[in-house]
Amino acid sequence: MKTLILGGTREARELADIASGERGFDIVSSLAGRVREPVLPVGAVRVGGFGGVDGLREWLSENGIEAVVDATHPFAGGITANAAAAAAALGLPVLHVRRPGWTERAGDHWIRVPDLAAAAKALGGLGDRIFLTIGRQGVAAFADSDAWFLIRAIDPPEGAMPARHELLLARGPFSLEEETELLTERRIEVMVTKDSGGALTEAKLTAARTLGVPVVMIDRPALPAGARRVGTVQAAWDWLRSQR
Structure with a gap:
């Protein structure tokens, strides 16, 4: 067949x-x-x-x-x-x-939003140092923000980028130790991610929970x-x- x-x-x-x-x-x-x-x-x-x-x-x-x-x-x-x-x-x-989406656990602080535009709006008042881990597509939705962004992707994003940012090109999966070190060294105050699900990329959520970093979670279409x-x-x- x-x-x-x-x-x-x-x-x-x-x-x-x-x-x-x-x-x-x-x-x-x-x-x-x-x-x-x-x-x-x-x-x-x-x-x-x-x-x-x-x-x-x-x-x-x-x-x-x-x-x-x-x-x-x-x-x-x-x-x-x-x-x-x-x-x-x-x-x-x-x-x-x-694959099943992620489930919020005790100690998590998630703000669920329906799309990228809503995620950009949700950042107001949450913090000024943002870890953007949504892949290279959709970064332009955050281009008008005054915050500083750590943008992690496999390939460079195309289109508009936030004025203040660091681009980290890397392919996962990443260990809990690596994710915790990254959030700590970059002094991350907020994480933005998509509800992709799966154990391979879940370490970043565990690191955020441990460090008390709120997560703006974008729901699936x-x-x-x-x-x-x-x-x-x-x-x-x-x-x-x-x-x-």
């Missing part, structure tokens, strides 16, 4: 690895191409956009795709919506893989209405096998 895995996440790579080793599956993984040196999955890989819903629908049809697994980042709302619409137009089964969702690679693999 020829399957398109929309990837870029650990879950997508793990699923591609499992399915590629199983007889009866022909896997193509797709990456958006926003990271210069992505970690590639096993098997066939395409990099770049499809050109919206119409472009994706055409690509799925021309390449004989029989099932679609959307295992993109929880904040990749555009491609998720396009995948649901294109698959529906062709009558293809589609599954959305989303909603999945398309009626979307079928699972939270683990095993559940995704079970679904994919059931489609044969």
